[in-house]
Amino acid sequence: QTCALPILKRVCLVLKKADSIVNKTCGMHVHLDMRTRNKEVAFSNLVSAQPILYAMNPPSRQEAINGMRYCSPTKGKVFNSNVDRYRGINAAAYRRHQTIEVRIHAGTIDYTKIMNWVNILVKIVERPETIKQTPRIFIGFTKKFDLTLEQCEYIVNRIKQFKDVPNLEEAV
Numbered sequence: 001q002t003c004a005l006p007i008l009k010r011v012c013l014v015l016k017k018a019d020s021i022v023n024k025t026c027g028m029h030v031h032l033d034m035r036t037r038n039k040e041v042a043f044s045n046l047v048s049a050q051p052i053l054y055a056m057n058p059p060s061r062q063e064a065i066n067g068m069r070y071c072s073p074t075k076g077k078v079f080n081s082n083v084d085r086y087r088g089i090n091a092a093a094y095r096r097h098q099t100i101e102v103r104i105h106a107g108t109i110d111y112t113k114i115m116n117w118v119n120i121l122v123k124i125v126e127r128p129e130t131i132k133q134t135p136r137i138f139i140g141f142t143k144k145f146d147l148t149l150e151q152c153e154y155i156v157n158r159i160k161q162f163k164d165v166p167n168l169e170e171a172v
Helices: 002-017 039-055 093-097 111-125 138-144 149-162
Strands: 030-033 099-102
Touching: 002 111, 030 111, 039 099, 039 111, 039 138, 039 149, 093 099, 111 149, 138 149
Parallel strands: none
Antiparallel strands: 030 099
C-alpha cells in the first residue's frame, strides 16, 4: 500500500490537470485484499458499517441510474460470493480477485478523499472480531473501529455535506 501512495497522488494530479470530471453516474470502487484477512469477519463488519458509509456519500449513490442500481445496500452479514455484484459491499469479487469490493463512494479524483475513504475501510476490515450489533450512532462507530481523530473529523465533515444534522448522533 505505501509504495502506491505517491503513484495515486500523481494520477490524481494528472487527472485534475487534464480537467477530468466525475458526475453522479461515477462511483469509486475499492477492492480490499482478503488473502490474509478473515473474509467472513471483514464482510460482516463492512455490512455493519453501511449506515455510516452511505451517510458519508450523496444520496445519488443509492438511486437507480438508467433503471439499474449499482450499489444497493447489502442485506445480511453472512459472506456469500455467489451473489449479485451490484451491492455496496460486493462479496462476488472474491471469486475472481480474492477481494471484497466496496462500491459505496461517489466518483472522485481527489486524493485526500480517496485516502481517507480507503483508510477508514481498512480499519473496518482489520477489526479482528465480528461486530455483533450494527453501530447506529457515530460514537459507537468510531469506538468499534478504533478510528483516529482525523478520520472522525473527516467522517463528520462528509456527513454534514449531505445531511443537515444539528446533532451528529442523528446523522444515520
